[in-house]
Amino acid sequence: MAQALTMYEKLWRNHLVEEKAGETPLLYVDRHLIHEVTSPQAFANLRFHNRPVRHPERTFATMDHNISTRSIEINAAGEGAANQLRALEKNCKEFGIQLFGMGHKNQGIVHVMGPELGLTLPGTIIVCGDSHTATHGAFGALAFGIGTSEVEHVFATQTLRQNKAKTMKIEVKGQVGAGISAKDIVLAIIGKTGSAGATGYVVEYCGEAIEALTMEERMTVCNMSIEFGAKAGLIAPDQTTFDYVEGKEYAPKGEVFQQAVEDWKQLKSDPDAQFDAVVTLEAKDIKAQVTWGTTPGQVISVDGVVPSPDDFADPIEKESCINALKYMDLTAGTKMTDIQVNKVFIGSCTNSRIEDLRAAAGIVERFVAQGKKVVDTVDAIIVPGSYRVKEQAEKEGLDKVFTDAGFEWRLPGCSMCLGMNDDVLSEGDRCASTSNRNFEGRQGRGSRTHLVSPEMAAAAALTGHFVDLNA
Numbered sequence: 220m221a222q223a224l225t226m227y228e229k230l231w232r233n234h235l236v237e238e239k240a241g242e243t244p245l246l247y248v249d250r251h252l253i254h255e256v257t258s259p260q261a262f263a264n265l266r267f268h269n270r271p272v273r274h275p276e277r278t279f280a281t282m283d284h285n286i287s288t289r290s291i292e293i294n295a296a297g298e299g300a301a302n303q304l305r306a307l308e309k310n311c312k313e314f315g316i317q318l319f320g321m322g323h324k325n326q327g328i329v330h331v332m333g334p335e336l337g338l339t340l341p342g343t344i345i346v347c348g349d350s351h352t353a354t355h356g357a358f359g360a361l362a363f364g365i366g367t368s369e370v371e372h373v374f375a376t377q378t379l380r381q382n383k384a385k386t387m388k389i390e391v392k393g394q395v396g397a398g399i400s401a402k403d404i405v406l407a408i409i410g411k412t413g414s415a416g417a418t419g420y421v422v423e424y425c426g427e428a429i430e431a432l433t434m435e436e437r438m439t440v441c442n443m444s445i446e447f448g449a450k451a452g453l454i455a456p457d458q459t460t461f462d463y464v465e466g467k468e469y470a471p472k473g474e475v476f477q478q479a480v481e482d483w484k485q486l487k488s489d490p491d492a493q494f495d496a497v498v499t500l501e502a503k504d505i506k507a508q509v510t511w512g513t514t515p516g517q518v519i520s521v522d523g524v525v526p527s528p529d530d531f532a533d534p535i536e537k538e539s540c541i542n543a544l545k546y547m548d549l550t551a552g553t554k555m556t557d558i559q560v561n562k563v564f565i566g567s568c569t570n571s572r573i574e575d576l577r578a579a580a581g582i583v584e585r586f587v588a589q590g591k592k593v594v595d596t597v598d599a600i601i602v603p604g605s606y607r608v609k610e611q612a613e614k615e616g617l618d619k620v621f622t623d624a625g626f627e628w629r630l631p632g633c634s635m636c637l638g639m640n641d642d643v644l645s646e647g648d649r650c651a652s653t654s655n656r657n658f659e660g661r662q663g664r665g666s667r668t669h670l671v672s673p674e675m676a677a678a679a680a681l682t683g684h685f686v687d688l689n690a
């Protein structure tokens with residue numbers, strides 16, 4: 220009988236070009252996504268060596284990280300940004316790569332754009348010079364971030380050298396309670412494993428609570444795989460996946476699609492496959508999550524209090540709690556619902572898809588019905604993940620729900636997730652953010668980030684603090 224394999228092992232086997240003793244194995248790459256920040260040096264080296272891009276038709280580019288969210292003018296976010304954007308334009312033209320540039324209907328954050336166009340397909344290997352490439356693992360694709368020298372290698376050869384990772388199964392048993400989002404699930408997972416808990420592993424999320432998620436929710440979960448150290452995150456493709464992919468612009472059509480579905484059904488881990496590690500959570504125990512510290516693992520339920528260094532036995536965790544409380548200007552024992560914010564950011568490749576905006580708008584409407592608006596002391600911005608998301612949201616009137624309540628409705632991009640454009644927090648600002656990183660200075664020097672779901676961010680905008688929406 221053939222050996223039982225995990226999904227990761229199957230994806231690996233299907234893409235292995237060469238494995239020689241004493242050499243790092245070589246894998247075939249199906250799809251290469253690029254953006255303005257991590258590609259210029261790779262293009263420069265290609266040019267220097269007089270090499271073409273091996274498969275320009277397997278390579279797709281977008282502009283996302285440092286574009287303005289106020290104007291589609293290429294110069295709108297300053298000279299440095301404009302230089303990178305122009306370089307991408309020039310490089311894509313010269314090397315024959317499809318670019319979704321400023322104002323293109325397909326433009327968006329690279330990890331939002333790929334899936335919604337059907338560039339992200341089950342069973343493929345997808346790479347991008349960006350750590351949140353793990354997002355695409357939601358489709359049962361082996362997707363991971365690579366460095367700029369690897370970007371060059373993929374450009375030149377459409378292959379990549381990779382060592383095999385260990386495998387971890389993360390099972391979320393049963394069903395989550397009402398109002399608990401995918402963001403809460405993944406934050407709870409990271410809270411349990413710790414911020415480096417999956418270092419060296421490819422994680423596979425499974426269990427009833429994961430199977431019940433929509434594709435967009437699965438992307439939110441896989442997006443944060445890198446935030447607890449995982450090389451990649453995977454979810455087995457199923458009918459939810461196939462239904463989502465069918466009809467997308469770049470997805471296979473007709474009989475080819477039907478055949479692909481039959482192949483994709485074979486990808487799931489064999490029932491008796493062995494994982495190197497297993498983590499289990501009970502979905503019913505997961506409550507709405509808010510980070511209090513400066514790693515995503517420093518997270519607690521919204522009905523809890525800011526922890527004290529004494530809560531941690533491990534000396535490193537204790538120390539990191541002391542430092543986080545200082546940076547975050549928080550006092551142990553403070554109720555999470557008493558923490559006041561002055562900024563709200565709804566966006567990023569974690570939570571800027573149409574379902575995220577619908578969820579946030581739903582909460583806004585609930586509070587507006589009670590006579591509330593974005594509180595005076597809070598600046599709140601909504602940044603859709605792509606032009607397609609923006610268009611859909613406007614068609615549904617969500618932009619109006621937000622702007623009527625006092626939010627700013629911006630153009631798509633990475634925006635305040637990392638503040639490479641002018642969407643930056645100021646020193647001392649405290650932000651409820653739907654993004655994925657909360658390390659010191661991530662959204663602006665001296666600024667403080669609390670990672671939350673779109674629902675929680677919306678509630679924070681309309682009340683000025685975190686809210687236990689289930690209370």
Ligand SMILES: CC(C)[C@H](C(=O)O)[C@@H](O)C(=O)O
Nearest residue numbers: 256257284348349350351637
């Ligand atoms: C700019 C890019 C290299 C970076 C990443 O790889 O993650 C960015 O997307 C981020 O989220 O910090």
Ligand code: SF4
Nearest residue numbers: 351567568633636637
């Ligand atoms: S939205 Fe944030 S996390 Fe995602 S790719 Fe852009 S900068 Fe990175």
